[in-house]
Amino acid sequence: MLRPLKVPLKRYCYSSRFQKDLMSGLTVGVISLPLAMAFAIASGVKPEYGIYTTIIASVLASLFGGSRYQVTGPTGAFIPILLSIVLTYGYENLLIAGLMAGIILVVMGLLKMGTLIKFIPRPVTIGFTAGIAVNIFTGQIANFLGLVGLARHEGFIDSMREILLHLDTVNLYSILTAALCLAIILVTPRFFPRVPGSLVGLLASTALAALAYPGQVTTISTAFGGIPDSLPQFSLPVITLEKLQQLARPAFTIAMLGAIESLLSAVVADGMTGTRHNSNRELIGQGIANIVTPLFGGIPATGAIARTATNIKSGAVTRYSVVLSALFVLATLIVLAPYAGAIPLASMAPVLMIVAYNMSEHHAFIAILKTRSNSAGVLVVTFLLTVLANLTVAVEVGLLLAMVIFVKRMSDILVVTKVLPDPENHLARVGAQDRLDSHDCSQISIFSIEGPLFFGAAQMFSQSIIDTIQYNPKVVILRLSKVPFMDLTGEDHLRTIVNSLQKRGVMVLISGLNEQPEKTLHMTGLYETIGRNHFFPHTEHAISYALKHTDTEGCLRCRDRIFHRCIAEREAAAATEGIPA
Incomplete structure (x- = not known):
């Protein structure tokens, strides 16, 4: 399963391929670091757990997976699911659910189920993706405005009610910090397309908050106690039969979403490079990554479309570009962890809001709505259930509706x-x-x-x-x-x-x-x-x-x-x- 280099390591390190992989790895690493922290915080866990996930999952999925350019790590699609599990079952049980999801992915790969994912109707995938985007975006309103004293809720309506009840705690310093970060993220690609706007925005807004009004906004240190500069420690979670039964449904949801996101990302990579991924091997690679990552405190991971595309555009040649990006994140963790604690949560909010906007696929959403067909109905139902209920219910109902419509159409034939x-x-x-x-x-x-x-x-x-x-x-x-x-x-x-x-x-x-x-x-x-x-x-x-x-x-x-x-x-x-x- 492991893909060894076809040339000796020493020759690879002196080759042009290594130089291209190194530059690509550095670029992906710079982008992955702030996203890892932001996704972890939004998922209700400490930021370092997102970094651990980026380091471990990306290496394992790259070496054992079926796509040469796939970048694996925490993603926005997982945020509502993981937050729900943390609020309902706790962080320790999230690790168990992630491990179970990894086992399910491996089994799916061994059973050659990789090709079945393509049969999920597009209105269902667009519907729950847009719903996830709405949940991510609205989930960052409190940090953007600097609201304090909010209780975290799983439901969308309860969360929005909580925000409205605490609007009197708006922090103008947080709004200023978030607005600066957002402006830089939006402007940077126009003038400096090769510069990661999210990183520049984080650095600039953090510097503004630290120098102009220190102590006026909530930071990673004040909220989570900072980020440790040590390596992740191996720890086997306590697994019982009761927990396995309790977490079976959340684990299955993580596995299914992880499979869909990873294979969609692999398809995008194929289109950009002219290569062809092995879908079943990709599921096995993602499964291995999700089995091992929780043992070091990491959260569930999947293929990330944006980071995979960046890896390709930056000139990656082999799968080892992803390994180099993980090594860069690891080095950054050890060297710069004490300084990362100064990042305001208000600076993280625009990063995730932009991620939500980019993943919403609003153009496809509107195009399907304009058809005024049964597919549009499936789209709307899946979207609303994702926002108002949860992803599991949304996908189940969406697939059921799509199946009923398909059967009706086939019977008419x-x-x-x-x-x-x-x-x-x-x-x-x-x-x-x-x-x-x-x-x-x-x-x-x-x-x-x-x-x-x-x-x-x-x-x-x-x-x-x-x-x-x-x-x-x-x-x-x-x-x-x-x-x-x-x-x-x-x-x-x-x-x-x-x-x-x-x-x-x-x-x-x-x-x-x-x-x-x-x-x-x-x-x-x-x-x-x-x-x-x-x-x-x-x-x-x-x-x-x-x-x-x-x-x-x-x-x-x-x-x-x-x-x-x-x-x-x-x-x-x-x-x-x-x-x-």
């Missing part, structure tokens, strides 16, 4: 039509007739089924055929060449039709059966019930077989002349017996 042969094509095709009441065969009925025959459409399929057959024909031919898929519910309804017709003495013939439906019929035994000699590759073969089992006298009395053999037999009878042609 299924078309059951009673058809007759087209005389001009000598039974090469079967064409629908507009006047079946006045022009039909009393002995052979042919039905054409088009679309997947599954649980959402099976009832309509059986009802359509039963309602159409108003008499007892000798033979019923079911054309299934345009049925690509049949599930067990569809098979059960087909069995009901076959049994009903066979009890009435009607022969059932099948033409054009595709591979998947045939396997289903073999598996359930319906193939044998229908009869092996009652399956035909083409409809004309089934018709020829059916004509051999019809009543010849009935054919002679029929004037519709539906089939060519009927015409030939009637002409022969007219010539020998004087029956009118």
Whole structure:
């Protein structure tokens, strides 16, 4: 699983690849450091835990994962989930939930489930991403305004009510600090695109607060007691069966969101570099990172799209650029930790607000809304539930709604039509007739089924055929060449039709059966019930077989002349017996 260098380490260190990876690593490290602290604080834990996560998770995910350029660490998407877990279960249990999520990710990778993530509908992902962005943005209003005395709440409405109740504690120094940081973050990319605006904003606003009005704003030191300059210590959390049961759902939510974010980030990296990631290996790498990181106090991590893109744009060549960025963050922790405590929380607020704005995908959100379709409804429901309830409920309901809409659409695709042969094509095709009441065969009925025959459409399929057959024909031919898929519910309804017709003495013939439906019929035994000699590759073969089992006298009395053999037999009878042609 570990990806060794293809050249000796000494040669790599003197190569141009190392120089490019080093510059990219330094750039990513500079960006990752303030984000790590900001994400940790917003998640309700100490800032150093975000730094530990950045160091450990990025190295492990890079070495064991399936994307060459992926940068892993704490992300904004996790903030509402982690904060909810901390407020409900506590920090120690957050570590256990993160470890459990890592195990789930590894299992998902081993079971080759990496490709399944792409089947999550876009309205669901856009909906919960936008909802997370709203929660992150509103969660920083208190720090931006410098409000004090607030109790932390899990719910959005309770949090907003808390902010309104404490508006009288607004700190103008905090607003000034936050406004300066925000302005620098917004302006820096326009004039200095290669300079990380968040870091410059933090440094400038911290300097302003420390020099112009010291002690007037809340800092990391006053809120959390500073940041230790020591390495993270290994500690095994106390795990009990009760805790495992209690944290199963939060852990699954972390795992699913981590898988989605990581694989989306890997796809973005593929698009920027022309490479191709291994989705299952990426899940395993992310799982290993999330198993080990909590053992050193770190919080759950996932692939970070913005930092991954920065890694690529900065010239990264190998996966070791991420390792170098982690080493830079580690060195910075040891050297500059005492000074980081002076950073105001008001300076952190704009950093996270910009992150929330960038991850909101507001353009995609508006574009989906403009469609005024069922997908727009799924988007709105997922978004509102993410904001007002929680991400787990939002994703579950969003996926359920999307599945119901999908089933409805697929059931609408299924078309059951009673058809007759087209005389001009000598039974090469079967064409629908507009006047079946006045022009039909009393002995052979042919039905054409088009679309997947599954649980959402099976009832309509059986009802359509039963309602159409108003008499007892000798033979019923079911054309299934345009049925690509049949599930067990569809098979059960087909069995009901076959049994009903066979009890009435009607022969059932099948033409054009595709591979998947045939396997289903073999598996359930319906193939044998229908009869092996009652399956035909083409409809004309089934018709020829059916004509051999019809009543010849009935054919002679029929004037519709539906089939060519009927015409030939009637002409022969007219010539020998004087029956009118």
